[in-house]
Amino acid sequence: MGSIKRKLERKKSADKKKEAENKLSSRLMMFDKLPDKCLACEENFDKKSKEMVQSWQVMVKGENVRLFCPNCWQKAKDVVNEYQGGGEPNGESSERN
Numbered sequence: 001m002g003s004i005k006r007k008l009e010r011k012k013s014a015d016k017k018k019e020a021e022n023k024l025s026s027r028l029m030m031f032d033k034l035p036d037k038c039l040a041c042e043e044n045f046d047k048k049s050k051e052m053v054q055s056w057q058v059m060v061k062g063e064n065v066r067l068f069c070p071n072c073w074q075k076a077k078d079v080v081n082e083y084q085g086g087g088e089p090n091g092e093s094s095e096r097n
């Protein structure tokens with residue numbers, strides 16, 4: 001009694017782990033394609049800097065990966081906001097504090 005249930009639960013958590021691994025590897029693949037500088041101002045991007053990875057904006061369109069430093073991203077957002085009268089560009093960015 002109970003052993004089958006335990007087995008099922010173990011399988012469930014294994015599936016979850018696999019899912020997480022898949023997500024991680026696709027993320028790493030994207031990182032592999034990541035440019036090493038800002039598309040607009042060509043400021044160098046350090047993939048090893050956690051701060052930069054978190055503050056820089058990555059836009060993925062099919063095979064193309066575009067990278068913007070926070071300054072250029074802000075400028076791009078301002079332009080789009082002016083043009084559209086508010087809203088996020090393409091809805092691809094997430095709000096940061």
Ligand SMILES: [Zn+2]
Binds near residue numbers: 068072073
């Ligand atoms: Zn830039």
